Amino acid sequence: MRYLPHIDSDRKAMLEAIGVASIDDLFTDVPEAARLKGLVDLPLKQGELAVERAMSAMASKNISAGSVPFFVGAGAYRHHIPATVDHLIQRSEFLTAYTPYQPEISQGTLQTLFEFQTQVALLTGMDVANASMYDGSTACAEAVMMAARVTKRDKAVMAGTVHPHYVEASKTLAKYSDVEIAVTQPSVGGLDELIAAIDETTACVVVQTPDIFGQLHDLRAISEIAHAKGALVIAVFTETVSLGLVEAPGDMGADIAVGEGQSIGVGLNFGGPYVGLFACKNERNFIRQMPGRLAGETVDADGRRGYVLTLSTREQHIRREKATSNICTNAGLCSLAFTIHMTLLGEAGLRTLARLNHETACELADRLGSIEGVEVLNSSFFNEFTLRLPKPAAEVVDELARIGVLGGVPASRLYPGQFEDLLLVTATETNTESDMIVFEKALRGVL
Amino acid sequence: MRYLPHIDSDRKAMLEAIGVASIDDLFTDVPEAARLKGLVDLPLKQGELAVERAMSAMASKNISAGSVPFFVGAGAYRHHIPATVDHLIQRSEFLTAYTPYQPEISQGTLQTLFEFQTQVALLTGMDVANASMYDGSTACAEAVMMAARVTKRDKAVMAGTVHPHYVEASKTLAKYSDVEIAVTQPSVGGLDELIAAIDETTACVVVQTPDIFGQLHDLRAISEIAHAKGALVIAVFTETVSLGLVEAPGDMGADIAVGEGQSIGVGLNFGGPYVGLFACKNERNFIRQMPGRLAGETVDADGRRGYVLTLSTREQHIRREKATSNICTNAGLCSLAFTIHMTLLGEAGLRTLARLNHETACELADRLGSIEGVEVLNSSFFNEFTLRLPKPAAEVVDELARIGVLGGVPASRLYPGQFEDLLLVTATETNTESDMIVFEKALRGVL
């Protein structure tokens, strides 16, 4: 097997050195009855050519986003990723390194994490950020738990317009803890109901902007009220690109900002791996209550600047059952992709990218909104918006797919039994005018 | 522009430091009349996304070999290249390094060249090899010129069954030199005519095996006769994989072996870049008459083993008009791909690969030869052979292409006006049984 360096004479020599007659002698601690006698009933080894063919056959059964007019979002977004990003994350020294526990020979990973943390803090308008989480939904869940620890309260209120998967992931994490999560009714509108739900027992209020329907929210009012009642504000975002054009959560008073970083540097990947962003203000004991890894600056024995993983007494490998979270792995390579892409963009590039997304979405909204019976529900949006259709959105999406257009996400896929006439539509810089013309025509056709 | 780091304030500061008012002031040596006033009439800059789209649109107009049953050879061969090869040649330190003129910081390139030279020498059964040539055809041409220098004779005889492009490239290089090249009549057969053409004025005889028709040749007899008459034998090969199964030229008495190394590690690339292999015996002044770069072993100031480019007094940058060739660039990255792939294969892998190629070709020959009116002309072959068809091969190939089969090369494409009923067919390890069944059926259909 091409990955296994030994030839049989090596094995023989090694067994001799160990002093056993056969490999089987090294497995004698396994109960006799549990030792497999033959091979597991699976195919035998195959060369690269054969494996590549088999995998390729499966890949070709999928419609890839780049091959059709594509307008799907709702938590994962198709953006162009510069070739440099993918090249760099495949560097052996990044790809095949472990968690940087030995800082002297891990400065590459550590410095990029430190840069990543700074970028995320700047983007979100926060003071600090961690070195990434699994994804946006788990970052959201961890934020709720952190808010409870910080405030020593056990009630969380989530807006119904937070991505339903994020709400569900948060509920799962909280399920057997003391934390209780209440969720408001979802609707394309404002935050009044959410604001009304905050009281003196509330640990945190969780609000997403742009929300699942694409609507933008000003967090200033809710932050003021929440803070007055001693609650934290957790701002959620699923589209990092929006931060290039829309007011940052930190600048609108949020205490913790969590979101999905996939848009920057990470492909769609059918849902994962992605990269969760987690940032917060540097207040009270926030930092020591944060989940996940943190890279920090220090000096070496010669006084040279360097970076280490730090504050690990929060973490499971030191603190065990008293850890802030059980998290061990982060999204290392995805956070690297994020930070490289963000470095290429810089503020100037990010702002232009964001504006192109918004302009494309505005144009698409105008086009689709002009169709008889179709209504754009949003009063504001970034690059995605919600359409009310004259027939069930799930049917429309399937019909569009049949004619080669991936036209969005039916809201009912996220809210079963609800919003059957609503369609979530996204446009990004990757959509051409011709894509939009095809989409408009196709939608007219299927309605 | 994303590749240009300056922003305008940088440029302004730099112009000030230089002491000129504008960039134009640095171009004043250009005759006024020749200075372009505006921009050249070409499109303006474009982002990655747009460029990738435009190039992709052109790529999609081609039928790629991997997407259809594919049996084309005649000097370029489709083989599977391990993913490791392409990964490694894209390492920044290999991809973006220059010719290793500074050996202290080029040992990576130099040691791989030294390993490459050794592999090529072993493969060809020769004593030494150079660090690669542009491709097989130019290697062949340079070999003829070298033979003339070594023997101080000016007549070369080439077999008509040497790849016609190689013959033509050799004639072009020799065109205004003292060297005269005679070419024997091509045919699917033996070397009798070629042997008869050797006399006491012959500098070299050039023979290819497997030849353009796929036929294998034993070089022992011709070597003996050539040597007796003071001529050198130049053995040509276009399919390096054959050397894993077929007697090496050096072992059959050839003095110089040249060939195309594309099969190992280098893709089809629509004809280039490829990698020319050049090896010879270490006799007389052969080494000092070789064209191209040579890496050699030496020691550093501390006595540690290292490698340098050597014997550069043969080369143009030192010897100028007295150089053995005008060659400056070699096929660096392609020779790296070759040596990595060959290292992965090793002798065991190469022999298996070669046998699989041969077995597949034998099976295909049996299948196609069984078709009424179709005749396999070869008495021996490695992985390509020649069919006689009952109608013009060029028409057959076009008809096959229309139904999605790339069925080989009509001999008339290489020999205009000749062999119109002959089709050159190749099979490699990449051809599946189903490919062959489809080909057979398609060929039956178009005949």
Added chain:
Amino acid sequence: QAEPLIFERGGVENTGVDFPAPKGSKTRLGGLERTAPIGLPGLSEPETMRHYVRLSRKNYAIDLGLYPLGSCTMKHNPRLNEKVARMPGFADVHPLQPASTVQGAYEVMDVLAHWLLKLTGMPAVALSPKAGAHGEFCGMMAIRARLDADGETGRRRVLVPESAHGTNPATAVQCGFTVDEIPADAGGRVDMAALKAKLGDDVAGIMLTNPNTCGLFERDIREIADLIHGCGGYFYCDGANFNAIVGRVRPGDLGVDAMHINLHKTFSTPHGGGGPGAGPTVLSEALAPFAPLPLLMIDRDNPKGMAIMHMAEHESELDGKDLHPFGRMAAFHGQMGMFTRALTYMMSHGSDGLKQVADDAVLNANYILAGLKGVMTQAFEGHCMHEALFDDRFLKGTGVTTLDFAKAMIDEGYHPMTMYFPLVVHGAMLIEPTETESKGGLDRFIEVMESLALAAKAGETARFQAAPVHAPLKRLDETRAARQPVLRWTPAADAAE
């Protein structure tokens, strides 16, 4: 050479991308446009390339040499996996596309599940956990859900060996359990007497790693499973060390109820400097109905003769099936990019190759143990599985600590082994070579380790305490980092440099 931070090199006007100019049309942002400066620096493409290439060279990596981190299984990462994962049909597919457009992606999940189930001998697998610890969470949540469904509200105590990974107790707590530690016996395995003493009707289950973190197979594993089951609990097996037994032993045959599989350990998806991972979790019949959403639903008998698949995202879609998912663990449905890599690896090996993986992993560890036990001190008697555990007795009186010894390995061109873990051994050094190391490579490693051990014993203490010197930096002040946390660059902090 020090590499500056991007913040010290790039400005907010610099960029490494080109876009068409926006049209400048009116926005629909509801007055929420971001106008204040963000402060994000950009770099041109060539500067970006150099920055990260130069930084990368300050990392050690598998591709550079042996990376013998016990419990981490730092095996070779084949580039075929990377190539396959980047096929547009996998990489450029959205998780919420209509089912008809992603049948191939579902097929990958289905085939991966098939391989995992065959290799573990288990009936069900949840693919969505995003890492090992997330998989532990999945398995323990399933246990909790099962207990709750059975009305077993009194079972909240989970037994965890002292030698367990830190994630185990953290996970148990996260699922509302309390942790009760079981000591190890003198041989490095679960102390059976202590275990038996801890059994009772408040026991929810046990979390056990096997082979355990001492690199030993728990010989009494079936008795342990029987004891736990006998008292009404469930057996969670930490799958971190599955590499040692893949193709040799099936956890399902050992009485396991739940086990996560680290695709980045056993099945070679790259560690990537800390992730991403993927932690599919296999479940027994008892736990399977509680597997988390979403669930891949497969209709294998349909007129077209091929499986038709869709993803059930909500409990409401499971009517009439006896399924009671404990919830959703994360957005979408798992680490697809890791699934394609792991499946590519599995298909490359096949059942014969995977058995050889375990064989060679165990062979290599024992070869190191045999080569070094004379000069270092083996923690526990006997052969080991895929990792060799030493303690620091051989350093006694030398003034050299396990940490010093580890840092000295850096100077010899090696990444250190895992140190100070498992906690049950003093000054632990846990060496896991993996199966992708050659005999020649192991011989050189043994030679170097031997010479280091001799040097320590010969009193070259200063050399060890100064190590590493052949590294981009010398030892870093971790205390300072924790006491005065600097977690981001700020212009002020820069000025203070």
Added chain:
Amino acid sequence: QAEPLIFERGGVENTGVDFPAPKGSKTRLGGLERTAPIGLPGLSEPETMRHYVRLSRKNYAIDLGLYPLGSCTMKHNPRLNEKVARMPGFADVHPLQPASTVQGAYEVMDVLAHWLLKLTGMPAVALSPKAGAHGEFCGMMAIRARLDADGETGRRRVLVPESAHGTNPATAVQCGFTVDEIPADAGGRVDMAALKAKLGDDVAGIMLTNPNTCGLFERDIREIADLIHGCGGYFYCDGANFNAIVGRVRPGDLGVDAMHINLHKTFSTPHGGGGPGAGPTVLSEALAPFAPLPLLMIDRDNPKGMAIMHMAEHESELDGKDLHPFGRMAAFHGQMGMFTRALTYMMSHGSDGLKQVADDAVLNANYILAGLKGVMTQAFEGHCMHEALFDDRFLKGTGVTTLDFAKAMIDEGYHPMTMYFPLVVHGAMLIEPTETESKGGLDRFIEVMESLALAAKAGETARFQAAPVHAPLKRLDETRAARQPVLRWTPAADAAE
């Protein structure tokens, strides 16, 4: 750390590939089966990966830092180029496929040709030359063919400046010409008086680099062209330095008859440690009919409204066209893999970006010149084009040679500049930063060079003579390598180590 040779690590049984087992069927090799051992070692995939990754780290590269090799134009290599070149529609296409299946590939050649012709202001281009020197050969062969066609059998003398690249005289000889050197004037340009003295009716032409190898634009270029044309010869321009003027000046407007374009210099295809290159050669009206085979034939007016293309491979296919190709230069039709990369680069820049390339390249060189001329010695007065030429007068009396100075740059983390070329300057140091260097990067370089120059003048001779010390190896014994050539590994040589 020294990396052993593959021959010292791998054996003939080792391999890093897996194939299905051959069936063992009868061969049809005509009795020519290779039975003796070949002696080729193999390595498993992980060992292969490590070997080459470790070796690569012994190389300097553009991606690591400034690579100021004059005349080599070591600019940034965008990875978009690499990505595009690997699209299956380009990378996995055979040169002898039927024309109907490769129209997109022909389109790339057509579009590339269009860009090259627009940028050079020339009417025709031969795409098949495989490198710069091959392009020179192409251009000089066209001149020779033209002369022969005109019955100009007496014209065999080619004028070549002393400062020319070595390829120029070598190429001229290869085309059956004799070389007559023209000296440079005190300003570093062609000595016009000497040139005029060498004119005559045996002159076939001139080979000139412009900007020349001193980094200067030949101000009298149009007069030179007129003089050469006036006496019946042709003007070959070496395109190595086209980067300095692309988008600013068109060689066609300077009277050039033939010029090769190094796609790996001006258009950023990677140097790859020594190739592959690509040397498309533009030709004037006078030379175009003699362009080499094969020729891309384009039918732009056909009923389908789109260009239909095919490759004319033989002279017999050119009946009725006034075309007289001098022959075929190589198999197939050029370095397609380089064409896709170069075209990607050109389209990325556009006409505006390409002009900016020349502007920034010249700006950067002059910035270095301005920064260093006070402490080093500028070879010729005035501004330079894209490269700054210094001589070794500033080292006079220091005991430090140009070579020593260059090797000391390695210790500072830089690749040395081009040394001892052009030959017309004593101890030449030719620095070409290219346009892809940032101002900050140039400032640091200037600072380092200044401190080196001061150190040399301050008598730190030993430091220079010992340099490099911060490199994988110290200075290598090149004399020994040439005197006792060891050009391959042999078991015996190994034993002798």
